Amino acid sequence: DTGVSQNPRHKITKRGQNVTFRCDPISEHNRLYWYRQTLGQGPEFLTYFQNEAQLEKSRLLSDRFSAERPKGSFSTLEIQRTEQGDSAMYLCASSLGRGGTYNEQFFGPGTRLTVL
Amino acid sequence: GNSVTQMEGPVTLSEEAFLTINCTYTATGYPSLFWYVQYPGEGLQLLLKATKADDKGSNKGFEATYRKETTSFHLEKGSVQVSDSAVYFCALSQDSSYKLIFGSGTRLLVRP
Numbered sequence: 001d002t003g004v005s006q007n008p009r010h011k012i013t014k015r016g017q018n019v020t021f022r023c024d025p026i027s028e029h030n031r032l033y034w035y036r037q038t039l040g041q042g043p044e045f046l047t048y049f050q051n052e053a054q055l056e057k058s059r060l061l062s063d064r065f066s067a068e069r070p071k072g073s074f075s076t077l078e079i080q081r082t083e084q085g086d087s088a089m090y091l092c093a094s095s096l097g098r099g100g101t102y103n104e105q106f107f108g109p110g111t112r113l114t115v116l
Numbered sequence: 117g118n119s120v121t122q123m124e125g126p127v128t129l130s131e132e133a134f135l136t137i138n139c140t141y142t143a144t145g146y147p148s149l150f151w152y153v154q155y156p157g158e159g160l161q162l163l164l165k166a167t168k169a170d171d172k173g174s175n176k177g178f179e180a181t182y183r184k185e186t187t188s189f190h191l192e193k194g195s196v197q198v199s200d201s202a203v204y205f206c207a208l209s210q211d212s213s214y215k216l217i218f219g220s221g222t223r224l225l226v227r228p
Contacts, residue, residue, distance in 0.1 A: 003159075004159075031214070033215060033216075035216075040220065040221075041220050041221070042120075042205050042207070042218030042219050042220050042221050043160070043205075043216070043218050044218070045215040045216065045217065048213055048215060055213065056213050056215070091159075091160070093160075095214070097214075103214070104162050105162070105214070105216065107159040107160040107161070108159055109158070109159045110159065
């Protein structure tokens with residue numbers, strides 16, 4: 001299967017700890033997106049990369065959040081000093097990002113974070 | 117700012133019933149519009165899309181028409197099946213980032 005993969009699928013942590021999630025996009029997809037989804041809500045955009053460049057960050061992405069895509073392939077999302085309000089499903093999506101037109105975003109299964 | 121509003125669920129229907137899930141949007145200009153579906157235990161999947169006014173997106177028996185005059189993109193299906201039970205999300209995309217702005221989702225439950 002060559003879809004978008006995310007690890008871990010579930011993470012339980014205590015308030016104040018740091019956590020890191022990984023996303024492996026579909027091979028050759030230039031764009032990579034991070035979204036956050038809380039219970040009963042739709043996903044909310046956090047940030048996106050074109051290759052290794054982080055081109056936009058939502059105001060939802062506080063200073064405690066940092067995302068990287070060092071070689072334009074996989075990406076990591078780190079949350080420092082987690083808070084209970086960070087509990088959510090973190091979704092990753094990738095797309096071809098070519099041609100100046102919309103390319104379908106393919107979503108991974110998500111990482112569910114629970115902060116105790 | 118841009119936003120999407122969809123009808124609250126859950127929507128419960130009997131098999132072979134007609135489905136409508138309402139979606140309206142707020143945006144400047146001409147966004148692209150999408151319906152995504154999330155089946156139990158699976159990731160989000162694109163169901164259909166429309167990129168300009170009066171376009172009709174269709175897939176798997178589902179249809180939605182981009183109505184600029186009413187800023188709507190309602191999802192319809194003539195005869196639902198139990199396997200259509202899922203959460204449906206309406207979304208828009210407008211700028212060069214192609215980031216998606218989602219509605220809150222509508223859960224559909226189809227009973228045999």
